[in-house]
Amino acid sequence: MDKLVTPDPGLMLWTIVTFLALVALLKRFAWGPLLTAIAEREARLRAEGAAAQKARDEAERIKNELSTQLAEAQARRQEVLDRAAKDGEAVLAQFKAAAEEETRRLREKTAAELGREKDRLVVELRREVADLSVAAAERLLRRSVDPGVEKAVLDEFLKDIERGGRRQ
Numbered sequence: 428m429d430k431l432v433t434p435d436p437g438l439m440l441w442t443i444v445t446f447l448a449l450v451a452l453l454k455r456f457a458w459g460p461l462l463t464a465i466a467e468r469e470a471r472l473r474a475e476g477a478a479a480q481k482a483r484d485e486a487e488r489i490k491n492e493l494s495t496q497l498a499e500a501q502a503r504r505q506e507v508l509d510r511a512a513k514d515g516e517a518v519l520a521q522f523k524a525a526a527e528e529e530t531r532r533l534r535e536k537t538a539a540e541l542g543r544e545k546d547r548l549v550v551e552l553r554r555e556v557a558d559l560s561v562a563a564a565e566r567l568l569r570r571s572v573d574p575g576v577e578k579a580v581l582d583e584f585l586k587d588i589e590r591g592g593r594r595q
Contacts, residue, residue, distance in 0.1 A: 550585075557584045 561577060561584075 553585055553588050557581045557588070560584065
């Protein structure tokens with residue numbers, strides 16, 4: 428155990444020479460390639476980081492561009508909807524005006540037809556009243572009236588009624 432504690436200059440020299448030889452071998456065959464590999468990996472990681480940053484920037488640019496396009500599309504959609512609503516209101520107004528015109532025309536036509544029917548019924552009623560009056564007068568007088576005389580009297584009676592109806 429004494430030998431371990433006492434320094435031996437020859438052993439020290441060989442230990443140092445062995446250590447330096449080992450360091451030289453490690454530097455040449457282990458540390459050199461290892462440090463080169465680490466440097467290459469670091470360079471590759473930096474390049475990948477730069478590429479990732481570039482990809483993020485590109486993705487952000489695309490996202491902003493898509494957002495802009497989406498906003499424009501929504502604006503165009505709203506514009507189309509507004510235009511369609513305006514066109515729909517215009518068409519509705521045209522249909523409404525056409526319906527009102529048709530209603531007015533039908534009312535006028537119906538009023539005219541009713542007026543003509545009323546005039547026809549008044550004339551018919553007057554003839555019936557005249558016929559009844561003649562029949563009643565015949566029965567009262569108990570005599571037969573000649574058809575020509577009856578027609579003349581009837582026409583005169585109708586004219587009198589028309590004149591009398593117009594005065595009232």
